[in-house]
Amino acid sequence: MVRSTPAKAVWPTLRVDSWSDTRDTLHMWSQIIGKLKLAGTPLVNHWWNVTFAVSARGLATGAIPVDGRLLDIEFDFVDHELVLRSSDGRHATIALRPRTVADFYAELGHVLGRLDIVVDIEASPNEVDPAIPFAEDTTHHSYDADAVHLFWQQLVQIQRVFQLWRAGFAGKSSPVQFFWGSFDLACTRFSGRPAPLHPGGAPNCADWVMEEAYSRECASAGFWPGGTEGTFYAYSYPAPDGYSARPAGPDGAEWDSTLGEFVLPYEAVRTSPDPDTTLLNFLNTTYASAADLAHWDRPLLDINPHRLARQLHTDDTTAL
Template sequence: MQLGWPRLRVDEWAETRDTLHMWMQIVGKVRLAHTPLINHWWAVALYPTPRGLSTSGIPYGRGMFDIEFDFVDHRLLMRESGGGAREFALRSMPVAEFYDRVMGGLRELGVTSTIQNHPNEVEVAVDFTEDFGHRAYDPSPVHRFWLQLLQAHRGFMEFRSYFGGKVSPVHFFWGAMDLACTRYSGRAAPTHPGGAPNCGDWVMVEGYSGELSSCGFWPGGGEEGAFYSYAYPEPLGYSDAPVSPEAAYYSHEEHEFLLPYQSVRRSADPDRTLAAFLHSTYEAAAELGEWDRAALEVDPRRWEAQQERAWRHARGQGSR
């Protein structure tokens, strides 16, 4: 199955993206309401699936339920472990209607859920029940955005495998609408100052309580979106560190390295181009931040050599 790296201009789906962002916040907040706190808000994220994005299993009573955005058939699926299921088509509709459909569907499944009714990390936070302005939904760009996430997910999963220390899952944060993976040095970080719009400073304090190097992808920061990488706290000299590929640069406005998605898509080997960016920006953070790289990094293919030696020994070739 070859899906490739799709082209999707940011300005091509602005209204749909903004509506989808609100829908994702509603679903994400349901997960937040029912999941115990895990390191740095990892328990609130969504996860890419072969069909779209999912909450994964959410504990409820003695069972669980989940909610999945299907970006292939464009439906929202709600399922509970007793066998019940509800779904509805993803189409143009106000955020207020989407909210009612989600909450109503959960009630029919026996799930009672109460969430904070306004979005976070956006400048204008309209109550979900009163948001009739965000209503656009174009299936084509949404499908291509999901394909972008799949490509980013592949690259991040491969990159994640080189780290043996504390590292987050590859997960989708609905607050900023980005796919991310974060590595930690194991040391505490200075208290984060906060400042995200419509988001309590204490949220960022929890999110950035450990020294880290984080990478991600989001549908902004470039003509077709961008990959990013940043360090917190940012070590001295980080912004001037040499990184790869040539298209990557440090944004003093965003305080992070950026690599335009289209630069990856158009390259001769997108997977290698993305890997160069991820590894070089992490190495800048780890070297300048004096991480214990020998203790934290691993070879993801470390067992292949041992299996080869065992195979050769079994065939009497161990001494050759």
């Protein structure tokens, strides 16, 4: 077995106020690409079919069926281009640079035409207010390549830790995935029980969308590029009685009554002696609060995420 020498993880510093205009522009671009995936894929539990994955280059859609072919699209935050590839061997790119959403949307239409791809989407954003139609959006036009690269590097580190957290659960769990509607990276655990009908209320988003998203009892955690350097969050739906009064784990974690969820500043993780352990503490503590108060079957659902450690570190590869 070939093993690489582990490198020290670097949790980058990126102040939100230094790139908020770029963040908002990128959010709108991601909604356009996300809607292509929405249009091309069948509905999977809680909209998991529409999300992006953190990749070795940026954010990727994975395979989208289109007219008997497969299309994948990737935001490449190394070379700063949108890369489109189809299963018939065709390939195209769009530069990621300072440009309006309207300009990005128009060029994407031309590129899809050259690839002989026709996909109809609802051409305005969701979960934001105001929701400017893509073809009319000249408000958002910023792109700071260095900031976007740092944001992606934040996601790279968070992805690693979220994947380890996901490995500690044997029940139904979402992938670690990036939602373009809310522009956050998230992972969600489920008890296996139905949840009460969600009240909806997300801006410019039909209530039935949230009803599907929260159709089962869950405990979710994620990261959103808001606050000072970004914010980790954790919540439960429905929130059991006493949930907000429970401890949230590491120093800096607390209940935010306005958001209705636990929050932990990214910088509290980044500056801690062991960022991975600090973040896992937050994830595990907030999950345990939700699961214990709601009487989840934790002996059935919880597992040791290190259960393969002995096999993965053995020299006897036949054990694998």
